[in-house]
Amino acid sequence: MSVPDAQIYPYATGPAAVxxxxxxxxxxxxxxxxxxxxxxxxxxIALEERGIPYQYKEVNPYKKEEAFLRINPKGLTPTVEYKGKPLVESLVLLEFLEDAYPSHTPRLLPADPYERARVRLWLDHVSKQVLPAFFKTVQAQDKGKQEEELRAYYTALRKLADEVKGPYFLGQEFSLVDVAIAPFVVRDYIIEEHRGYKREEVGSGWKEYAEALEKRDSVTRTCSDKEHYEPIYGRYLRDESQSETAKATRAGRAVI
Ligand SMILES: N[C@@H](CCC(=O)N[C@@H](CS)C(=O)NCC(=O)O)C(=O)O
Incomplete structure (x- = not known):
């Protein structure tokens, strides 16, 4: 089923709706x-993990409605309004939540400066290596190109997997690396169905790590029903989406 970018299902469903x-x-x-x-x-996930009070506002970022553009002129989600002031960019927002709500636990950045730096290095790997490879795999049309991009995706994931202590990136402690990659782990059935991806092909315990992430309460509570994601990814799989992410992927730029 195909829908233009702006005509996506309007609300969260399943556990996310609750x-x-x-x-x-x-x-x-x-x-x-x-x-x-x-x-x-x-x-x-971070808001739920840490029990931070928040007001949920659903918006379709593809519609670029006036009221939303007044808060974020680019009209992208996520956007946070904190005491009436706007903030954007998911990774910046994750760090902001750490800084603005220090008494809410668990903290998702470790206290130790070396470990904090390591978390940031691997967030950078997720942004610059993992996600571009994910979207290139999804958007590639030619069979040979799809296989090449999938191999690059496996390589980027394996580098990360080699650093995972288990069950989470830092061991027992859930951290921002887990938060940053989890939404893509719960969406990997899309490339499994359409691009032949298999978690076990990554190696280095990736499958076990992925399973630990998708079972985490904060992750399951923020997932909608699978059937509603499919039409959206259909546009990416045919390389028809005009989203900023899809355009960045075509232009060879980093994405999310
Ligand atoms: N780098 C941004 C990316 C945000 C982003 O691209 N969000 C998408 C939805 S997942 C969006 O708002 N798309 C609307 C558009 O592309 O026009 C972040 O990490 O927050």
Whole structure:
């Protein structure tokens, strides 16, 4: 099934709908999000993990509605309004939540400066290596190109897998690396079905890591029903999407 970018299902469904429904009251932090958006899910996972009070506001970032553009002129999700002031970019927002809510635990950046730096290095790997390879694999049309991009995706994931202590990146402690990659792990059935991806092909314990991530409460509580993601990814799989991410992938730029 195909839908133009702007005509996506309008609301969160399944467990995500239940979570959204319990966060409708006004709060200092307003979370502008698209239920389907992996960058937004990162922020949502962190909010849920740490029990930070927030008001959930569903928005379709492809519609670029005036009210939303007034808060974020680029019209991208996630956007956070904190005490009336806007902030954007999922990785910046994750760090902001650490800084603005120090008493909410668990902290997702470790206290040790060396470990904090390592987390940031591997977040950079996720942004610059893993996600571009994921979207290139999805958007490639030629069979040979799809296989080449999938191999690059495996290589990027394996480098990360080699650093995972298990069950999570830092061991027992759930951290921002886990938060940043989890939304893409829960969407990997798309490349499994359409590009022949297999978690076990990554090696180095990736499959076990992926399973630990998708079972985490904050991750399951922020997932909608699978059937509603499929039409959205159909546009990526045919390389028809005009989203900023799809355009960045075509232009060979880093994406989310
Ligand atoms: N680098 C941004 C990417 C945000 C982004 O591209 N969000 C998508 C939805 S997942 C969006 O708003 N797309 C609307 C568009 O492309 O016009 C982040 O990490 O927050």
């Amino acid at each position: 979570t959204a429904a319990t966060h409708q009251d006004p709060q200092d932090l307003v979370f502008w999000t698209g239920w389907f958006c992996p960058a937004s899910q990162r922020v949502w």
